[in-house]
Amino acid sequence: ESKVVEVDFAKAKHGTFFQQPPQFRNPWTSDTFATKLTQLYLPKEVFRPVTVDLTRFGDRIVSEIDALGNECENYPPTLTHFDAWGNRIDEINTCSAWKQQKAISAEEGVVAIAYENAYREYSRFYQVLKLYLYAPSSGLYSCPIAMTDGAAKCIKSLGLTQQSVYKNAFERLTTRDASQFWTSGQWMTEKGGGSDVANGTETLALHDGDDEYKLYGYKWFSSATDSDMTLTLARIVDNDGNKTAGTKGLTMFYLETRNEDTKQLNNINVVKLKNKLGTRQLPTAELLLDGTRAFKMSNEGRGVASIADMLQITRLHNSLSAVSGMRRSLAMATDYASKRKAFGNTLSRYPLHNNTLAELEIETRAAFVLIAEMARLLGADENKVGSDNDKMILRLLNPVVKLYTAKQSIAVASECLESFGGQGYIEDTGLPKLLRDAQVLSIWEGTSNVLSLDVLRVLNKSNGEALVCFNNVVNQKLRKALTTSGDLKSSAETIADGLNEMAKIIAENPRLLESGARYFAFSLARTYAAAVLIDLATKTGDQDIVVTATRWASQDLFPFLTNNRKGMFSAQYAKENRDMLYS
Ligand code: UCC
Ligand code: FAD
Incomplete structure (x- = not known):
């Protein structure tokens, strides 16, 4: 007579083993190196309120914002060219999570902090830390935020914060009121060249009275195209139809993407959305400017030098996003290593696995030091407490830190994915996007x-x-x-x-x-x-x-x-x- 033996798979359909997933913890309180370094950089009276806000914000990221970030990835933007009646509308449809990220960015003051300047030369440091926590959970809303900060900086650097259209724009870019908050784009790249902007820019500007112009051209890459305004470059054509080639012919313009009253697009055709390796959350479009109303913002021929103020800020955002991506990947990888077993032990017991992760940890710490220094130097510069040396180092390190952290973030994300084994390659773990979104950091804002x-x-x-x-x-x-x-x-x-x-x-x-x-x-x-x-x-x-x-x-x-x-x-x-x- 045969005996009935209960085996594990006799009734189960999916086996009996279930891996505990990595747990995402408060990105501030769990980041021992960042918190330690911050205490060394900030005076006590600044550290105290800042850490209170970052601890609260870290909890909000875990409980609310991170899920919205995932939703942005899962519901990427789409473009509707025509309405049901055949009217050209070029509507960029974004998910509700993307819109909520806009409101959260305003409420949390991720741009405003730098301009409220409540902690004087330490305000930039505080802002950088807040963005460092936010970026990997923002569903790439960190991108429009970078450009928004860059545009505000440009308006401020040119001394335009109290003047005509710029006053309204500056207040909206730097407000904490979600109903008033604006984001900005940065339209520099054209088909002929994104690196060599001076020779690649074909967009023309025809004078239309006072500082007003009409722009005609094709902007080849424009991210966060749902923005409210943008800064862009174009070549002014004089009354005789002449224009100047190269850098000396480029001028910076300010434009609002929609007419204030009708809400119609400002003679902009959204030709197509880009089909991208990563940053899928982000509407990046090709735009045809067909008589777009714009205001001359820089002196004629000073376009590149003027938009460089924006680049200084967006490149810093790029750097902090790179480092925060490294930290996020690594936090997930180390948590997983303490849970996943192979050959009888958790991965965290294997010196070889730990050597691999520890190298990434050192890389991430050094990268954090670089962005901490950038934040310190920028804050000092903006509050005029830095030395001439500080100013020089700030300018020199800006491209250095951007290019270095971008490259390292790709390597770290890739290695972290491998540390999850096959799961690192599986989309619904949320891990692959860490690598995809890192890859762009060494391309945009300058290769x-x-x-x-x-x-x-x-x-x-x-x-x-x-x-x-x-x-x-x-x-x-x-x-x-x-x-x-x-x-x-x-x-x-x-x-x-x-x-x-x-x-x-x-x-x-x-x-x-x-x-x-x-x-x-x-x-x-x-x-x-x-x-x-x-x-x-x-x-x-x-x-x-x-x-x-x-x-x-x-x-x-x-x-x-x-x-x-x-x-x-x-x-x-x-x-x-x-x-x-x-x-
Ligand atoms: O990619 C983009 C947006 C992506 C989405 C946003 C992401 C934000 C981060 C998010 C994180 C999640 S927007 C496109 C970005 N494009 C670039 O970065 C362009 C890359 N190419 C360059 O950087 C080139 O080096 C150019 C375009 C700057 C080269 O132009 P020129 O005209 O050949 O350069 P010149 O003639 O050397 O410089 C013209 C003037 C000079 O000033 P003057 O005339 O006073 O001597 C330069 O010193 O511009 C000045 N200048 C600068 N000043 C040039 N670059 C800089 C700079 N970086 N800082 C200060
Ligand atoms: P190219 O300039 O053609 O460069 C090709 C290669 O040549 C690069 O590897 C570069 O390093 C190398 N190279 C070029 N010149 C030299 C040289 N002198 N010496 C050595 N190597 C050189 N642009 C915007 O203006 N606004 C946006 O919002 C925006 N969003 C973007 C979003 C995404 C997802 C991407 C991928 C790009 C976006 N860009 C945007 C464009 C981006 O800034 C450009 O792609 C980038 O600056 C490079 O320009 P390019 O594509 O014309 O490459």
Whole structure:
């Protein structure tokens, strides 16, 4: 007689094992490194109210905002060209979660904080922290927020906050009142070139009285096209039909996307929505401007130089988004490692797995240091408490930090996905979008190479003074460590020697920078982060920071020197490249 044996799959349809998913915790209180560093950067009387707000906001992100962010991913925007009666309407339809993100951004003051300036030179730091928590849960609403902040900064820099149309725009961009809040676009890229804007811009501006113009052109990439206004570039045509080529022919314009009374689009055709690898939450469109009413905002021919104020801000937002993406991916990966078992143990018990994650942790910490420094320097500059050195470093580090953090965020997101095994590749875990959305960060707002060339622009414009200033500032941060002993001292010596060698090589042969610009920028990013970490480690003696500093500084901090030794920036190498690639 056969015995009935109960086996696990006898009745179950899906097996009996269910993996505990990673848990998303308050991104502020769970981020021990960010909270520790913030206490070192902010005076106590500022830290206290800021951490109260960030703790509350962190809870709101977990309980409410993150789900809205996922909804934005799951319900991407669509475009309706015609209504039922054949009228051209070009309506961009966004989900309700996207609209709620707009209201949340206003209420939480993610732009306003910087302009209310309640904590003076620390206000930018506070704003950057808030955005750092918000970005990965914002469903890419962080993108319009970046451009909104950039537009407000532009209006302020040009001294226009009290004037005509700009007064209303500035108040709306920086308000906390959701019913009044406006977002801005940034329409720079045309088909002929997004990097070389000066030669790529075909859009023409015809004078229409006073500062008013009508714009005709085709904007090839315009994100968050549901924005209320935008800043853009165009070439003014004079009464004889003449226009100036290149940078000198470009002027910056302000325009509102809809007519205030009729709510009709401002002679803008939304030709199509882009079909993108990531950032699917975000309506990115091709736009035809067909007599769009606009106001000349910059002096004639100063378009690129004027919109650079916007770039300074949007590139900072890009950097903080990169770092927050790294932190979010890693937070999920470490939580998962403590739950997922393989070969009898949780992953967190395997030194090999931990080595992999710890490298990402060090990378993320160094990247956080870079954005903390950017926030500190920008706040100081805006409140006129920074030195001339600070101003120079702010300008130099802006492209450096953007390009470096963007690149690292892609690598970190990719490795974190792998740490989930197959689940990292599965859409409804929400993980793949972390990689998709990271990939854009090194493309928009200037690609890695174009930003490396911007670093050279800073050196050239300052006659090399920027590099001297950089070396001085870094050496200053190393001073204390150089008087101690042990790992921190030897790291400091390596950096000081490397900086000298790099400066000498460049002085002898500046042309090496033409092909070495990217590795040069990487070297600046790595050494700057190392110097700040070493400085903090020596000043505080905090073991966690000492370990971070020592590990960070033990990698190749000078890829420019390493690759120069290989002859990578030589004419011979360049010729071999051409033969290899295009033969
Ligand atoms: O991608 C975009 C939006 C994406 C969505 C928003 C995401 C926000 C982050 C979200 C996070 C989730 S908008 C498109 C962005 N496009 C770019 O970034 C363009 C990339 N290309 C460049 O950056 C190029 O280097 C150009 C366009 C700036 C090069 O133009 P030119 O005309 O060839 O450059 P010039 O002749 O060297 O510079 C003209 C003037 C000079 O000033 P003056 O005349 O006083 O000597 C430069 O010093 O502009 C000044 N200038 C700058 N000033 C040029 N770049 C800068 C700068 N970065 N800062 C200050
Ligand atoms: P190109 O300029 O053609 O560059 C191609 C490659 O050549 C790049 O790798 C670049 O690094 C390299 N390169 C170019 N010049 C040099 C050089 N001198 N030396 C070495 N390498 C070089 N733009 C807007 O204006 N507004 C927006 O809202 C906006 N939203 C976007 C949203 C998304 C999702 C994307 C993907 C792009 C968006 N862009 C937007 C456009 C973006 O800013 C441009 O794509 C970007 O600046 C690069 O320009 P390009 O595409 O013309 O590339």
